[in-house]
Amino acid sequence: MSFGGGQNEYKLLFTGPMGAGKTTAIRAISEIEPVRTEAANTTAGGGGKATTTVGLDYGEISLGNGERLRLYGTPGQDRFSALWEILTTGAMGVVILVDHSDPESYERMEHFLDSFAGLITETAGVIGLTHTEDAPDRPMDPYYESLAQRYMMLPVMPVDARSSEDIRGLLDALLSILESRLADSSVDSLSGDL
Amino acid sequence: MNNGATTMTPRKSAETNRVLDLPEAVKKSCVTKLKELREAVGGISTIGLVSPDGFEVAWISTATLPVSKISALASTLVAVAHSYTKEVGLSECRELIIDTDLGCSLLMDVTVDGRTYGLLIAAEDTALLGRVLSKARACAKELKDVIATR
Numbered sequence: 534m535s536f537g538g539g540q541n542e543y544k545l546l547f548t549g550p551m552g553a554g555k556t557t558a559i560r561a562i563s564e565i566e567p568v569r570t571e572a573a574n575t576t577a578g579g580g581g582k583a584t585t586t587v588g589l590d591y592g593e594i595s596l597g598n599g600e601r602l603r604l605y606g607t608p609g610q611d612r613f614s615a616l617w618e619i620l621t622t623g624a625m626g627v628v629i630l631v632d633h634s635d636p637e638s639y640e641r642m643e644h645f646l647d648s649f650a651g652l653i654t655e656t657a658g659v660i661g662l663t664h665t666e667d668a669p670d671r672p673m674d675p676y677y678e679s680l681a682q683r684y685m686m687l688p689v690m691p692v693d694a695r696s697s698e699d700i701r702g703l704l705d706a707l708l709s710i711l712e713s714r715l716a717d718s719s720v721d722s723l724s725g726d727l
Numbered sequence: 728m729n730n731g732a733t734t735m736t737p738r739k740s741a742e743t744n745r746v747l748d749l750p751e752a753v754k755k756s757c758v759t760k761l762k763e764l765r766e767a768v769g770g771i772s773t774i775g776l777v778s779p780d781g782f783e784v785a786w787i788s789t790a791t792l793p794v795s796k797i798s799a800l801a802s803t804l805v806a807v808a809h810s811y812t813k814e815v816g817l818s819e820c821r822e823l824i825i826d827t828d829l830g831c832s833l834l835m836d837v838t839v840d841g842r843t844y845g846l847l848i849a850a851e852d853t854a855l856l857g858r859v860l861s862k863a864r865a866c867a868k869e870l871k872d873v874i875a876t877r
Contacts, residue, residue, distance in 0.1 A: 568810050568814065569810065570803070570806035570807055570809070570810050571806070572779035572780050572781075572802060572806055572842075572843060573778075573779040573780065573841070573842040573843075574780055575748060575778050575779065575780050575782065576780070585780050587779070587780055587781055587799075587802045587803050587806045588803045588804075588806040588807040588810065589807070608803070610780075610781075610799075612781055612782075612795055612796070612798075612799040613781065613799050613803065615796055615799070615800055616799075616800070616803055
């Protein structure tokens, strides 16, 4: 990947509701031991998971041309929204993960689309749906309808957050969008391979 | 690249019910300990105890502040400091001192049964840092004892 300007490291954001798989996804693909800031979860949210991210997750992944992606994961709860803004600074794009088996998954995706609308509009975004195997009959159409209502053309991809291949596929899609946008703006081209 | 000017605004509140909250009696005892600390040291404007995941447990302040936001940020700082000190080859962070022109803020680890609560203190520049530290450490120890009774 090359954006010109002499940069060789780029920042991508992973966000989404608590329990969607952000920490797991970064762990799945990071080539360094990820930085994690988890604390005991005192709520019923996130499927009753024992811990929750209260700071950030951080990992790194190399592209095929010697350039690197820095991966930042946000906390999922609204009360950490001040941190969302801090972590958004400098990001080239955002991966939104949503637990498809969550009965409120549609609303949760909308919430993150709206909360990160500025970043999505200025850069690029993709949606990763986790736990799709737990709700095979739950329709996908509402996700596309919500995106269409917001004039957002984001890929929606089922993924296993534990799967390096799946998460790299998400990043491939995100980088393709970025490449397309950069080509449109005649800035430079992306050439890296995940 | 995003320049940070974008405002991230949650569109609705979706916090979930607390399931591991401390009993009210324990919270009241914590407030009592915070009051004792404030009375023992001049210049303290805000004292709070926050849960590991950023909820306020006990809180005293002479100012009107966004308590939930500060509680979340306090837990973030404690967690990031823990991670940072481990990355640089130290053990887990016990205290964080933040100095500003208008005063200082302390964040202290209050770990009970593997759960790390955070004691946060904001003090005016007239406060004596050494005294604040000394009394706050004693308070943190007392808070551990109180929380352990839950």
